[in-house]
Amino acid sequence: MSENRLKRTTASALWSAYGDVMGFPTELASDRIVQQRIGHPKISRPEPWKRQIGGRFGAMIQLPAGAYSDDTQLRLSTGRAITGQGYFDVEAFAKIELPVWQCYALGAGRGSKAAAGALCNRSSSWFGNFFPNYENGGGNGAAMRVQPHVWAAADLRNKDSYLPDVIRNAVCTHGHMRGVAGAVVHAVSLAYTLDSGKVPGPEHWLELANDIRNIPKLIALDSELSTFWLPVWEQKSERSLSAAVDEVAQEWTRSVAVASDLLATMSQSDCAIIYTQLITLENGLSKEERGSGLKCALFANVAAFLGRLYGSQEIIETVTNLLDSDTDTIATMAGALIGAANPEARFIGTIQDQDYIVTEATRLYDVSQGKPAPTFNYPDTLYWQAPRAAIDMLSRDEKGLTLAGLGRIKPVGDVFYGLQKSNAWCWFKLEFGQSVLVRYRSNAKLNSPTLSSDSGRMDTPDLFQHEQRVSKEPSPNINTRPPQPLAPSPSADNPKPLDAEIEMENHRQFVSEAVPAIVEPALVSSIDLDALTNDAIKGFDPQVIGNHLLMLAEQPNAISLSIAYTSIVIKARSARLRHKKPQQ
Template sequence: MTGSLTYIDRVIGAFLGAAAGDALGWPQERREQVRLPGERDPLPGEFAPWTRVAGGRFRPRLEPVNSGEYSDDTQLLLCVARARLSGGARWLDQLRDVELPTWLLYERGGGAAVKRASRSWASGVAPWSNKDSDRYFDAGANGVAMRVAPHALDARTQSRQIALDDAFSDGILTHGHPRALIGARLHVQAVWNLTRLDHSLGYGALIDDLIDDKQWAELPSHSVVPEDWVRNFERRGEDFSVSWNKVTSEAIDLLRLGHAAVRRGAVALMRPVLAEMGCLERATSGSGTVTAAAATFVASRTAADPLTGLRETAYLAGGDTDTLASMTGSLLGAIHGSDWLGHLAKDLQDAKLIRNVAISLGSGNSIESRAIRQVRTPEIRLLQRQLRRSGTGERAILPDGRAGIVKERSVLRSPTGGTAGELVRLMADGQSIAILMPDPERDERQQALFSAEEIEPAARALAIETRISVDNLELARVALERVLGLLPVQRGVQSVQYKGGVVLARKSGVHFPAEERGPIHLRVRVSSLRSAYGAALELGLAPGNITPTANGAFFEVTLVPGVQAEVFESRRLREGV
């Protein structure tokens, strides 16, 4: 391994290596969930078309993925690069207000934390300040580390410290746990070190340098960390610096584990080491620190044989294969450039665009900048409605300002054979964009209620009672108790209450004053009545007026035909709820 490559060669290699690893690893990730039974495996290390089963269990769809197509890892890598190229000194505003909200339109395989945070920014609220901030601060996955390499690859970044600070500022847009943020900084320092090499890289030197020089582990300065962010973090009862130092210790231990394995040389097989690092455990395989340390280990271990490193990570059964392979490929590309990828670099989706973005970033260029404006949810939905009517060859302007051309429309099927929406493929400034359009035969209310991937709770349910209205209370009571074994906790003339919150009630009951009501009644106590009411309005459910009570307030709403809900907020539970 020589230091004869130019800086631009290394930047191109880092981008193409990341994208190739993503495209190879994506079909392997949780493969029992994303590949059809009986579908033939491609040759190891080769791109091939495959079918993705997406949409969750409530709205599954079979989504075709063409050979060499990449997932959210590369999409977000390009988002960050585009933000730096077009936003200049205001790259963070561009990423937060334009790139992330627009990405929601075309994301493929996006992580839950990034999607939640992007939706929060699209609504104009910082995710550390919204109603779901606990989930934000618990998010320690690798959704930051996968996308932050451009901060180290931008020729205009004047120092490694600035690159590390930028990685933190980028990271807190979507993730609040130090595991996500420290993993990102670790990866940025590794990429920075490799792309600035002016000498031969010794065996194991990459991981050695990160253990010896722990700039990545230093607590970010007060000028980088927003005060309100720290305030919200520590509101949960843990000091930010204590939490940060605890996670840095974990990350250092992971690096030392990899370092020991590298020193053992060929004797140390990679899979057992990756297993010890946590790459094969579902609870830890997606951790930011675990993925960053594992990618550093594999790149150090296979620097002399980069294709082996890419294959080992892309086909690591039980691992987070697309992200691990992407981050490993980025490091190997920073070491070797892109020639080692061979035809993979040419067959990759949007290979020309990725190369051009890398050249622009590595040359310190900028692209034509547009005025930074805040992309909001209504604008995203407006484009979706427009695309329903757009034919092949028609033009569509994305919320980020890019001009797209509709290239293809295809009907998606569910695993059971019915229609499950449509996939609209566009080309926008050289990037392939695939936008899912839900089945138009299902109304938007049903889509919102049953989409496991897209639902965001407006308020937390604190208690719930399910009321079933019946004509013959005695007959229904006998059926529930003898057939289902439900245990009554209170019997009355008009109703019977069972353990678990199920209530049988005569239809003449008075708990729901509406004259017409369905046979199933839910009574739900929520954390925020106004948030729940706003969500009902947004879904077009036409809720009744909020009515004050002695203990709080409530409103009634029909969720779906036959299911009526009384939603209330109070200082204490009413009637046992």
């Protein structure tokens, strides 16, 4: 049984990452966007692709085949926060892992990012992270990352041995019971699969409503949650916890009934059709419901159940090619179940950091068996404080580069610049084996004689196969980057043609094998207020103006720049309003 559980644990970890890898390029994308990203309308294996990172002022980044998103990133963060003795260090997770994650997050949801940002405040605790709209956060950002609690559980049949940690993990970022219940449902489903070797079917799904209704009891037994979190939550939610949980349990029961009815007359050839019908009936293609933690837990269970007939690889492809659904999260949660049930199943292609994922899964297995296992060496949260700005997480000392809270780091790829000229992105590798695309200040003094672009390598093939490269010969003005025009970022309604994306990337990207912003920092020209204000006064879009102000706030002379910017915009707005006012 021991060896069998090890295989199931490592397979669960790999298949969950694989689902994330496959669903990342198609997440919330139209068929046109998918065509631009990967060159064809459907994904069947991991492959290199491009994505705009950092919003409208970000950069077009080349992602390697096997690149994973925030789902796997936060799953690895959760795993690191579980000690060699099986204790979940929620303080380290909330005050170190989540704040630092902001500088390398890929594809993250707004709720998780808002929660991580709020946790940078010294006054915010894991059980008191009541940022604006926290109590309405019912997304799947918690459910997608809780698998390590199950992998490390000593007794899979004793739900009380892992569910308290699942709930602690979830409430760090999600305050709506849909988000917490989704994490609980997925954890119990995974524990059942890991223990029995079978994916739970419709006859088990209804029983999960009892686990949802048990959430208040588990919270009451947790002194920090019951004393500090619960009273504030009920005050802000204007309802009792038991009423909120019961409502979610009833929603789960109704959704399970819909899924069960669809599966009742299913044949093997209907698997893909049944899955699509369920997602459609349960509003999994709508903006309001597709990110629900509760719904995604059900969709993952159904997908993994269908995989018994349809095939593991086939069902992952079905999930990740159902556009307008939350492809990567459903696939990553289904993958965790598929791997645990079918450890001998093989997927097509590769996964970034596959060796590290296996090593960490093996460590968590050792924890579950009471074997000696290492503990990640975090700084003391009593004294350590995350930088307030995510862009300042990367620093340098006489020994080299450090990623705040996580340790030494080395560049392993080219540098990418965005339209916001103070920002740069580069692939780095942490000393324990994880690859991260870090956003940092392009004019930061990060040069070190010990570093070069080949000082570390990712274990993923096909990395950084640029379609075009800038010449290695430096231009005469290598230390100065000229001002660049602001352009709207791609959207589902107005995507850029692929050729235009490549052209824009080559225009913005300054490439050299020595990683110039690390080895020889550029002297970036000052902020171009003319370009910013011209963009702002075109339509006085509040979102554009807000993004500009946030960008200016990150500059060394933030106050003077912000005053100048707002003065120009307000003067232009006032003049336009006077011009439009009818003459009396």
